[in-house]
Amino acid sequence: MRSVADPILETPRLLLRPTRAEDFEPWAVMMADEEVTRHIGGAQSRPIAWRGFVAVAGAWMIQGFSMFSVIEKSTGLWVGRVGPWVPEGWPGNEVGWAILRSHWGRGYAVEAATAAIDWAFDTLGWKDVLHTINPQNLASKAVARRLGGHMSGLAPLPEPMAQPMAEFWRQTRDEWRSHPRS
Template structure:
């Protein structure tokens, strides 16, 4: 089962191959990918990424969503609820990526709040994590705005990452 999340301004649609063209624009942008792997993705890498997301939607009932503002319907980013390092024995994390033209509009915070609600209410998660490159101050500010607390630097995805947690109320 896949779940679309709707907020005041956004529609979060489970990533599928019908989102490929829009997600290619997001994933090939060097500014978007600067803190996420360090390099833009090719169309083939994005296709494989979507394929993995579709499998997780089928197997787990959560994964990556394409972010679409209701006003335009264009894909402006992606957000996820997944296990840290995609390892099912690890805790759940939320994450996001947005095209630079849409930074500073509160979309990441709005999408994250929807994912937090889904994680706590639908999945019964006891806590949710968020992880960022320590230089990614914009994402860290989103984590703080969400009320997440810092756990300092922890090793994730092969690098030291700013790690935040939010406990279920």
């Protein structure tokens, strides 16, 4: 595993960077939103959201990668988290996403995930990418399809994220490289 110091990824509309302390307020707002969190474990209190926040930030130190904070370039606002995520016992190298509800419908999840997947393959040397998606989450399945992923199985996630079943959407580096970009 390769450690990377403070990367910043840039897309036409977004900056992706490691999590910073000032990102907690919008993070807590997102994680308290029942609609945003309906398929990722449910709304969280500030103390629980804090634990997830520092886990993501700490993964940068321990693993050399983690979810990026997604910053809207035109406003400088934090609008979500997207990127590589591989907690202990996870079923593969995931690139996941969560975007503030106020910024849904703008294509930010696909735009940011595209940059994060490129980075995971090019910088981290991953050979494949996984997206774990609640079977009820039609919006995330649409994002996975746009990214070129294909559903490869159904299984429960490990604790503490256990849910009845999660769909595993996957793609190899070669599949990613041959997928047409929209």
